[in-house]
Amino acid sequence: xxxxxxxxxxxxxxxxxxxxxxxxxxxxxxxxxxxxxxxxxxxxxxxxxxxxxxxxxxxxxxxxxxxxxxxxxxxxxxxxxxxxxxxxxxxxxxxxxxxxxxxxxxxxxxxxxxxxxxxxxxxxxxxxxxxxxxxxxxxxxxxxxxxxxxxxxxxxxxx
Amino acid sequence: xxxxxxxxxxxxxxxxxxxxxxxxxxxxxxxxxxxxxxxxxxxxxxxxxxxxxxxxxxxxxxxxxxxxxxxxxxxxxxxxxxxxxxxxxxxxxxxxxxxxxxxxxxxxxxxxxxxxxxxxxxxxxxxxxxxxxxxxxxxxxxxxxxxxxxxxxxxxxxx
DNA sequence: TATTGTTATACTCTATAACTATA
DNA sequence: TATAGTTATAGAGTATAACAATA
Numbered sequence: 205x206x207x208x209x210x211x212x213x214x215x216x217x218x219x220x221x222x223x224x225x226x227x228x229x230x231x232x233x234x235x236x237x238x239x240x241x242x243x244x245x246x247x248x249x250x251x252x253x254x255x256x257x258x259x260x261x262x263x264x265x266x267x268x269x270x271x272x273x274x275x276x277x278x279x280x281x282x283x284x285x286x287x288x289x290x291x292x293x294x295x296x297x298x299x300x301x302x303x304x305x306x307x308x309x310x311x312x313x314x315x316x317x318x319x320x321x322x323x324x325x326x327x328x329x330x331x332x333x334x335x336x337x338x339x340x341x342x343x344x345x346x347x348x349x350x351x352x353x354x355x356x357x358x359x360x361x362x363x
Numbered sequence: 364x365x366x367x368x369x370x371x372x373x374x375x376x377x378x379x380x381x382x383x384x385x386x387x388x389x390x391x392x393x394x395x396x397x398x399x400x401x402x403x404x405x406x407x408x409x410x411x412x413x414x415x416x417x418x419x420x421x422x423x424x425x426x427x428x429x430x431x432x433x434x435x436x437x438x439x440x441x442x443x444x445x446x447x448x449x450x451x452x453x454x455x456x457x458x459x460x461x462x463x464x465x466x467x468x469x470x471x472x473x474x475x476x477x478x479x480x481x482x483x484x485x486x487x488x489x490x491x492x493x494x495x496x497x498x499x500x501x502x503x504x505x506x507x508x509x510x511x512x513x514x515x516x517x518x519x520x521x522x
Numbered sequence: 523t524a525t526t527g528t529t530a531t532a533c534t535c536t537a538t539a540a541c542t543a544t545a
Numbered sequence: 546t547a548t549a550g551t552t553a554t555a556g557a558g559t560a561t562a563a564c565a566a567t568a
Binding site: 434435436446447449450467470471472473474 | 548549550551552
Binding site: 224225226227228229231232233234235236237238239240241242243244245248259263266267269270271274278282331334335338341342344345349352353354356357358359360361362 | 387520
């Protein structure tokens with residue numbers, strides 16, 4: 205997202221002659237999914253920004269937090285990423301002191317991944333805020349609609 | 364997506380002792396949205412791959428197709444991207460002969476963006492395939508569920 | 523033989539800052 | 546003054562291929 209976008213322009217060169225035509229795009233489920241995720245992640249970023257964590261990173265830290273000791277390859281499979289990608293990812297987390305590599309007690313090739321104390325502290329701080337944020341968004345729907353939305357999304361995901 | 368992922372592993376080092384714990388993640392709407400989009404875009408990629416177009420690029424080409432003549436800045440505002448990002452984006456499209464820059468008849472600073480003949484041809488080929496694909500996915504839902512899903516997603520987006 | 527983590531390398535996507543030419 | 550497009554530059558994020566250590 206560009207920094208300039210915070211300063212909204214009311215009209216554009218185009219709008220002097222023609223409104224932006226959304227055309228076929230609004231007919232596609234993909235665009236609705238994309239915009240919903242963008243909206244949610246955009247708001248989430250504001251919560252996470254103070255800790256320098258992206259929404260995507262938050263999900264990965266949550267995964268490590270809930271699976272202490274699992275390996276880089278396990279993580280790669282969980283997030284569908286290449287092993288070399290995970291190396292770079294954990295390098296970044298490690299340099300920010302959020303995650304640590306420990307020797308695996310079972311396999312001397314592996315690293316056991318864990319959140320550091322600072323990483324755990326960040327998650328203890330952020331998880332309630334993220335959950336509160338989700339509740340704010342979901343409160344636009346009735347309870348029935350909330351469960352149905354999750355249900356329908358899972359059908360799209362193929363579950 | 365890693366090429367190796369096509370060869371699925373049945374168990375991992377972790378699963379010898381403990382199953383992957385999803386933990387708090389499945390409680391978050393964001394993860395359901397993300398997975399639904401991933402699933403849809405992953406399938407879409409297979410359709411678009413022959414033309415070397417990503418799902419995200421397809422959406423942008425659709426936008427240019429439905430707004431012939433609009434400027435790079437207009438596009439940037441529509442997709443929430445920086446001007447310099449749009450330059451690089453259109454450079455890539457131009458080198459693939461999908462989009463062309465023309466002098467704007469109204470403003471000598473601007474470029475009027477249009478699909479080339481080849482770009483229009485690609486879209487004529489792809490749009491029906493993408494629409495058919497969406498119908499296949501959506502056919503998992505009843506017609507009522509389809510409209511409700513779009514409706515609920517728009518509420519999440521804040522419309 | 524297969525897997526784990528790593529490195530070297532490369533490509534895409536995105537942004538900021540500074541510039542120019544227009545408006 | 547403000548905007549449109551560009552360039553130089555930089556930083557994520559991702560992947561492939563080849564390697565050593567270990568299983």
